[in-house]
Amino acid sequence: MRHGGLRAGRVAVVLGVVALSAAFTAGVSGCSSGNPPVRRAVAAGSGLAMLRPTVTASVRDGQTEVSPAQPVTVSVAGGAVRRVTLLNPENAVVPGAVSPDGASWHSTERLGYRRTYRLRVEAVGLAGVSDSVMTFRTVAPGNVTKPYPVPLDGELVGIGQPVVVQFDENIADRWAAQNAVTVATDPPVPGAFYWVSNRELHWRPEKYWAPGTKVRVDVAAYGKHLGAGVFGQDDAHVAFAVGDPVIYTADDATKQVTVTRNGQVIRTMPTSMGKSSTPTPNGIYLVGNRVDRMVMDSSTYGVPVHSAAGYRVNVDYATQLSYNGIYMHSAPWSLWAQGSQNTSHGCLNLSPSNAEWVVHSAKRGDIVVVRNTQGPVLDGADGLGDWNMPWAQWKAGNAGPAPAPAPGPAPIQAAGTR
Numbered sequence: 001m002r003h004g005g006l007r008a009g010r011v012a013v014v015l016g017v018v019a020l021s022a023a024f025t026a027g028v029s030g031c032s033s034g035n036p037p038v039r040r041a042v043a044a045g046s047g048l049a050m051l052r053p054t055v056t057a058s059v060r061d062g063q064t065e066v067s068p069a070q071p072v073t074v075s076v077a078g079g080a081v082r083r084v085t086l087l088n089p090e091n092a093v094v095p096g097a098v099s100p101d102g103a104s105w106h107s108t109e110r111l112g113y114r115r116t117y118r119l120r121v122e123a124v125g126l127a128g129v130s131d132s133v134m135t136f137r138t139v140a141p142g143n144v145t146k147p148y149p150v151p152l153d154g155e156l157v158g159i160g161q162p163v164v165v166q167f168d169e170n171i172a173d174r175w176a177a178q179n180a181v182t183v184a185t186d187p188p189v190p191g192a193f194y195w196v197s198n199r200e201l202h203w204r205p206e207k208y209w210a211p212g213t214k215v216r217v218d219v220a221a222y223g224k225h226l227g228a229g230v231f232g233q234d235d236a237h238v239a240f241a242v243g244d245p246v247i248y249t250a251d252d253a254t255k256q257v258t259v260t261r262n263g264q265v266i267r268t269m270p271t272s273m274g275k276s277s278t279p280t281p282n283g284i285y286l287v288g289n290r291v292d293r294m295v296m297d298s299s300t301y302g303v304p305v306h307s308a309a310g311y312r313v314n315v316d317y318a319t320q321l322s323y324n325g326i327y328m329h330s331a332p333w334s335l336w337a338q339g340s341q342n343t344s345h346g347c348l349n350l351s352p353s354n355a356e357w358v359v360h361s362a363k364r365g366d367i368v369v370v371r372n373t374q375g376p377v378l379d380g381a382d383g384l385g386d387w388n389m390p391w392a393q394w395k396a397g398n399a400g401p402a403p404a405p406a407p408g409p410a411p412i413q414a415a416g417t418r
Contacts, residue, residue: 053079053125061134068111068138069223069232072096072119075104079125087118110222113231114140142229145169146236147180147219151364153238159245160286161365162204162386163191163217165236170198172227174399177201180221180232186214192395196323196381206391208367209242243363248287248328250348252280252372255339257328257348269354270339272331274346278309279375280326281346284387285368288320290359298345301325311345317355321348321368323383328368330355346375 058073059066072094074084080102086094094117096107111117116137123130150164151157163183171177178193183203185191191205216239221232250257252273259267274280298310301324305312318329331338331349338349348370350358367387370378380389 051078051125052127053077053123053130055121055123055130055132057119057121057132057134059119059134059136061136063134063136065139066111066136067223068113068115069220072107072111072117073104074106074119074121076102076123076125076130079123079130081105082122082124082129083120084122085120087120088112089115089117111138113138113144139223139225139231141231143169144231144233145171145221145226146233147221149217149219149236149238151238151240153240155240156243156363157240158287158363158365158367159208159211159242160284160367160387161209161240161242161363162202162286163215165201165217165219167199167201167226169230170228171201172230173225174201174227175403176224176226177221178399180219180224180226182218182220184216184218189213193397193399194381194386194389194394195398196383196386200383202386204386204394206395208245208387211242211244213242215240215242242365246363246366248358248362248366248368250280250368250370252342252370252374255341257350257354267354267357269350269358271328272334272337272339272344272349273342273370273373274344274375275342276374278345279342280344280348280370280373281322281375281378282370282373283378283385285321285326285370285378286384286386287362287364287366287368288322288384289364290319290362292317292359294318296325296327296329309345316352317350317359319355319358319362321384322378324379328355328358 054077056075056077058070072086074081081098081104084096084105086096086107088094094107094111095109096105098105116135118135119133121132145167148166148168150166151161165181167177174195178201181193181201181203183191189205189209191203193201193203195201217237219236222235224232226232244261246259246261248257248259250271250273255271255273257269257271258265259269293314293316295312296315297305297312299305304310316330318327320327326346326348328348328350330352331344332352334343334349335351337343338351343349378385378388380386380394
């Protein structure tokens with residue numbers, strides 16, 4: 001994987017201090033009734049020396065392992081920011097902004113990984129100008145991982161669709177990853193996180209979504225240490241909406257799949273499900289990916305293709321129902337059994353026309369209920385079986401013990417007067 005690194009540059013931030021300078025002039029060069037001003041020597045360490053501005057920065061000179069996700073901040077006590085210049089290794093200026101009161105500055109562009117920066121701060125006060133210079137280096141990750149939110153941005157989903165964040169590396173610090181994810185809903189809906197694998201995090205409410213709910217997901221992973229030397233490669237943001245409630249009910253007692261929308265039956269389809277040696281699990285499934293054609297290969301779940309139970313076939317109009325290989329799909333070879341007998345390896349066989357209708361009509365996150373089979377219940381951590389896990393267990397989560405709060409870095413003071 002490529003490592004993150006960002007170019008920084010544009011303009012330095014300069015704060016005019018005309019009013020402040022005028023105040024200083026009035027304070028140190030006042031006159032009395034036409035008499036010449038009285039000049040007094042000021043000894044080092046006297047009260048005037050104590051009036052020099054003090055600069056506090058979020059980084060210190062020589063510091064390493066600085067997070068590139070956090071803005072560099074500067075504050076001034078006893079004065080105001082005159083000029084701040086933050087340079088990257090190419091001597092380009094990292095942009096920043098001064099606060100309205102002139103007492104602080106912060107960078108406005110994120111930094112890059114494994115890069116050295118030079119920070120110079122000039123502050124003006126009653127006793128002159130403080131000029132501070134420091135150099136620091138950002139963290140060098142051992143590896144980086146990119147977050148991929150599901151659903152896609154702008155997608156209309158079914159009432160069962162969880163928020164999903166997939167990573168392309170294993171996540172050792174699950175709490176750090178969870179804390180990087182923010183879920184906002186309209187109207188507000190409480191929910192909870194659960195990890196279905198070392199690379200996939202889900203968030204769902206206690207009950208199915210209400211149609212019309214809008215959801216926004218922000219993953220602020222960049223610069224975050226996610227454990228074992230792995231850092232977030234980038235941030236990610238998606239927004240999606242919940243559509244009409246559509247429920248597919250596959251009943252092994254009737255060998256039929258009944259489809260309802262808003263509680264009204266809109267289609268009934270004969271099916272052939274898993275035979276007695278490979279029964280289809282009961283429970284609540286979610287519609288996942290839909291494809292017009294795919295290759296189904298038994299070796300992907302441990303059964304050699306050339307064994308008695310093995311297969312490798314092209315399948316049309318396949319709708320994913322689980323991560324462990326269960327699909328609704330076109331099966332013209334089992335038309336004779338659909339509606340009367342189970343013959344599959346666990347999938348829901350449909351006629352070509354019915355399978356095509358499902359692929360082109362179903363939404364990601366639509367509910368599929370399988371009942372009355374000889375199989376167990378689909379695992380709640382399958383990846384598309386979220387609703388089979390009791391809410392109390394889901395809400396408790398599985399990120400491990402909550403970490404103790406880490407103390408923030410102590411501010412570093414750097415002051416000098418010229």
